Every structure is written in C-alpha cells, then in structure tokens.
Amino acid sequence: MEASDKKQFTSIKTQIEKIVDDKVDEIFKDYNYDGQNAQEKSNQVAEAIVKEAQQLASKNFKLQAIAMVLNKETSGFHLSASCYWDSTQDGNINKKFDKFETFYVIITLFGISRA
Template structure:
C-alpha cells in the first residue's frame, strides 16, 4: 500500500478555518427563525464549498448543516461511512448562539486511487 504525500492528508485544520467564519458571519447575533433555516443552511454550505475548492486538495467534499432552535431539548446526530480511513476524513464544526444550535460536518473523500504500481 502506498503512503500518501503529507500535503494530501485530509486538511482538517484548513476546513475548520473555512467553516467557522462562514457560520459565525451568518449566524452571530441572529435570532432563530424557522422560515430562514433552509436559506441559512444553503448559504453556509455554498460558501464552504467555494472556499474548499480553492484549497485545491485531492478531495470531493460532502457537507451537511443541521440547525435547531435552542429550547431545552436535546440534539443528537449520527453518521456512518464506509471509506478508506487512511485517506478520507471528516470534521465537525459546532456553533451556538442564544437561540440556536448549528452543526456543520464536512466529509472529504480522496480522489487519489492507488494503482497496482503503488502497492508494495
């Protein structure tokens, strides 16, 4: 099995620096409004995808955004993936303000495919 070039490892820190401001710029100081949740989620996802493309990393990205009004109830999310744990990755970015919770998860699926020449 080949070793990945370190520059091609899942860029979790880079992703965090993209997603955190995308959420905060949109939701800081905003009151929860159910009629705006869909637009807010789409804006966060679109902003993040554009910025992630600019990283020019060998990944296809999948982004989810979950928002919930803060009303004392619990919030649980779960995901299962079948992938190459050495190349693929995910990062979760939570956010909350006085009226809402938001969790953005970014999955990175490596587009580098090993060939028989790469095997040892």
C-alpha cells in the same frame, strides 16, 4: 495520480476547520432563529463552506458539508453520519456551535480522496 502525490485530508483539516468557523461566524453573526428562513441559512452556510474549502482541497477531494440550524427552545436532536473510506487519505469534521443565543449550528464535513 501516484501514491506519493496523494494529499491526505489531515494535511488540510486545520485550514478547513478555520473555514467552517469563519463561515458560521460570517453567516450567523446577526441572525436570530426564525423557522421561516432557517433552511435558507442552512443551505447558505453549507454551500459557502464547500465553495471555499474546495479551493483549498483542489481536485484531490470530493467535499460534502451538512449544516443544521436548530432552535434551542424546542430541539431535541441526535445525529450520526458514517461513510466508508480509506482512513489514511479521507477524513471528516464535526463541529457544534452553541454560542448563539437562540439556536445551534452543527456542521459535518466529509473529505473523500479522489485517488
């Protein structure tokens, strides 16, 4: 792939943020925190985000989504994520959703250029 053919993550970041917002709203719209199925919901949203975002990113990027569902009543939480990358091509998204009554959702997505 020629350097001029490389797609920068910044060129699709806004569209991917919308995908993240839409998938969180869709999957958690009627959900109340339940420790028995929080892992299932976490898997579901991460997979849905990557599946739809990968269509947008095509073969230009490898995507990794990390999703966490945390009970508001009992969760103390700290998270860090890091990745070595080319800051001119690669990028990431970190979003915290605290609009739900009983839980938080935190999404971290890395977009790593394949070129």
